[in-house]
Amino acid sequence: MHTWASVDVPRLPGEGPPLRLYDTSTGRVRPTAPGREALMYVCGITPYDATHLGHAATYLAFDLVNRLWRDLGHDVHYVQNVTDIDDPLLERAARDQDDWVVLGMRETALFREDMEALRVLPPRHYIGAVEAMGEISELVGKLLASGAAYRVPDAEFPDVYFDSAVTGHFGYESNYDEETMLRFSAERGGDPERPGKRSPLDPLLWRMAREGEPSWASDNGGGDLGPGRPGWHVECAAIALNRLGPQIDLNGGGSDLIFPHHECGAAHAEAFTGVHPFARHYTHTGMIGLDGEKMSKSRGNLVFVSKLRAENVDPNAIRIALLAGHYRTDRAWTAGLLDEANARLARWREAAALPAGPPADELLTQLRTHLADDLDTPRALAAVDAWAARALERRGTDGDAPALVRDALDALLGVRL
Numbered sequence: 214m215h216t217w218a219s220v221d222v223p224r225l226p227g228e229g230p231p232l233r234l235y236d237t238s239t240g241r242v243r244p245t246a247p248g249r250e251a252l253m254y255v256c257g258i259t260p261y262d263a264t265h266l267g268h269a270a271t272y273l274a275f276d277l278v279n280r281l282w283r284d285l286g287h288d289v290h291y292v293q294n295v296t297d298i299d300d301p302l303l304e305r306a307a308r309d310q311d312d313w314v315v316l317g318m319r320e321t322a323l324f325r326e327d328m329e330a331l332r333v334l335p336p337r338h339y340i341g342a343v344e345a346m347g348e349i350s351e352l353v354g355k356l357l358a359s360g361a362a363y364r365v366p367d368a369e370f371p372d373v374y375f376d377s378a379v380t381g382h383f384g385y386e387s388n389y390d391e392e393t394m395l396r397f398s399a400e401r402g403g404d405p406e407r408p409g410k411r412s413p414l415d416p417l418l419w420r421m422a423r424e425g426e427p428s429w430a431s432d433n434g435g436g437d438l439g440p441g442r443p444g445w446h447v448e449c450a451a452i453a454l455n456r457l458g459p460q461i462d463l464n465g466g467g468s469d470l471i472f473p474h475h476e477c478g479a480a481h482a483e484a485f486t487g488v489h490p491f492a493r494h495y496t497h498t499g500m501i502g503l504d505g506e507k508m509s510k511s512r513g514n515l516v517f518v519s520k521l522r523a524e525n526v527d528p529n530a531i532r533i534a535l536l537a538g539h540y541r542t543d544r545a546w547t548a549g550l551l552d553e554a555n556a557r558l559a560r561w562r563e564a565a566a567l568p569a570g571p572p573a574d575e576l577l578t579q580l581r582t583h584l585a586d587d588l589d590t591p592r593a594l595a596a597v598d599a600w601a602a603r604a605l606e607r608r609g610t611d612g613d614a615p616a617l618v619r620d621a622l623d624a625l626l627g628v629r630l
């Protein structure tokens with residue numbers, strides 16, 4: 214699947230401190246330590262109801278990670294999937310009498326447009342589950358052959374499940390207790406009550422073909438599973454493993470992916486490669502809500518990036534509004550947030566348009582320091598406010614400052630003044 218257009222990232226003088234991020238599996242903010250090439254897998258959308266501001270907030274957070282690693286001199290091998298086949302997509306298509314393939318393509322196209330408008334740097338590989346069906350079924354076949362997976366004793370539908378006991382670490386990524394895992398498994402697409410599973414938490418790997426459902430033959434290197442379609446988690450494990458290898462620097466997504474999705478994806482990868490942990494950081498964003506509820510498809514309380522863009526809202530203001538709160542905080546989207554962001558953007562633009570300003574190297578240091586501290590964007594934006602206020606009040610004398618401020622905000626925050 215083609216990715217979206219990139220934007221230039223200005224190079225900045227000097228270098229900041231290593232990026233430190235909260236890691237869900239250890240419950241601590243820890244330094245990231247990527248090699249020359251940072252390896253990042255961020256889960257993509259299930260293509261309907263895109264792109265709402267919750268999606269946008271999550272992809273903006275990982276865009277900052279991408280930008281900070283580049284500022285620290287790393288290349289970033291960024292991979293993202295599109296879950297263009299799964300129960301929620303089929304259900305939505307059925308509800309709207311839509312063709313699920315057309316729905317997926319339309320929504321993915323809109324998502325790319327919105328990401329471009331928000332100046333989110335594109336993944337190097339943007340892979341749909343359908344186009345990856347061969348490699349996904351191959352991984353399932355290998356897990357089955359190795360004994361890490363099994364078929365439930367269901368004569369009609371002998372579906373393939375993953376044995377969550379095989380790695381001996383199941384639960385390390387989320388640190389949730391059994392009761393919480395069972396609840397989230399039931400709420401988020403799992404089937405803990407399915408008879409014949411070795412453990413209620415064992416996730417589906419391959420759903421044998423049902424009447425009226427799309428299915429794929431799986432006659433590839435992994436042995437023939439019989440026509441069917443993959444479970445949700447194994448698609449991300451296959452797509453990540455085949456492009457990034459057995460161990461990555463960051464597996465990212467919203468907090469609703471902590472369990473079962475990232476736990477199971479990590480377990481699938483580790484059962485196949487024997488390398489633990491699959492990701493050195495599991496990083497999750499808080500939920501954007503509206504009127505006190507999480508912004509979500511099921512609730513229908515969605516604000517769309519494309520709608521704001523159609524109302525001529527500056528995407529840079531959307532970015533500032535979403536970065537005004539800390540990425541791990543559950544927070545509400547309000548019209549006030551956007552008003553404040555527009556005012557900030559105008560003030561910053563006015564200050565950076567002056568022929569000179571207060572020296573900007575201190576601001577650059579502050580931006581790098583705050584962002585390297587688990588993406589502390591509230592402090593980072595406040596530092597920009599302070600520079601702009603000084604520039605507008607006393608009109609500093611450093612003729613190089615305005616250009617450096619523009620480049621720093623562009624490179625580190627993705628904001629174009």
Ligand SMILES: Nc1ncnc2c1ncn2[C@@H]1O[C@H](COS(=O)(=O)NC(=O)[C@@H](N)CS)[C@@H](O)[C@H]1O
Nearest residue numbers: 256257258259267268271296466467500501508
């Ligand atoms: N209200 C929200 N606030 C913040 N992030 C959200 C919100 N709703 C969804 N997300 C995040 O947006 C990303 C895409 O969500 S999604 O469209 O439901 N798709 C999926 O979760 C799967 N396709 C991942 S493989 C996920 O990381 C999800 O956690």
Ligand SMILES: [Zn+2]
Nearest residue numbers: 256257449474
């Ligand atoms: Zn995923």
